[in-house]
Amino acid sequence: MKKIVVKVGGALNVKHGVPRLPTIESYVKEISEISQAINPFFTFVISGAIDIGFRLSFEEKMDMSPSGQSVYSMAGQTTLFDAYERVLRTYKFIPCSGTYTTKTLQNPHTSDVFKKTFNKKAVVLMNEADNVNPEEIDGDNDPLAAKTAALIEADILIILSQLENGIQCRFPNKFGLICENGIIKEINTSLITEKFISEIDNGKTSRKDSKGISPKMLAGRDACLGGVKKVVIANGLEDDILKKILLENQDVGTIIVP
Secondary structure (H helix, E strand, O other): OEEEEEEEOHHHHEEOOEEOHHHHHHHHHHHHHHHHHOOEEEEEEEOOHHHHHHHHHOOOOOOOOHHHHHHHHHHHHHHHHHHHHHHHHHOOOEEEEEEEOOOHHHOHHHHHHHHHHOOOOEEEEEEEOOOOOHHHHHHOOHHHHHHHHHHOOOOEEEEEEOOOOOOEOOOHHHHOOEEEOOEEEEEEHHHOOHHHHHHHOOOOOOOOOOOOOHHHHHHHHHHHHOOOOEEEEEEOOOOOHHHHHHOOOOOOOEEEEO
């Protein structure tokens, strides 16, 4: 069974505090078609609960403190999960949802739970439990996706955002990167250092007030170091993006390899 972790950025799931149902359904439709061709187990790490919770609060200005954002997250998680769950059931998947932190993933019980879902036609939906682990609010669930991919020994981690077609290649001659059309096409984990990220980060991100591409690059590196075979950072608004990666083996986005 091919184990696949897909991290969907908040701006792809939510717009103006409301779940983007057409986008969500497009992903579910894709995994339904993929499931007919291969035998996959999908885990979706989804973001966007904070924006939903802020809309539900009717407040004029968002409280950006860790505790304030955690409250919004708690309020918005049920709506975000419900949007995915309703679409998944329409396509005959079993939605299994839960909130985790990178710390609770270290619990052996969590590993057993995942293993028991592998043989079911289930899709596990995950979101960061911001109310108990505020350190990762700015990471937009990228660290959680990396830890999850390593935990289940995933074949691939796909990080979807609105980062154009991948990570911009700003200094190809300086780092010896494999670039194409201004995008880093492939990078080895050994190159991904804090210094490297600080120099290539152009500040573009899929979510306001997050830390740009840094969490995505670090998550890709950590996932590969944890045993994941490949990480792809790609544009989640591109048509059939999951099928292009998983069925057609197209070299889309930025690929991180061990």
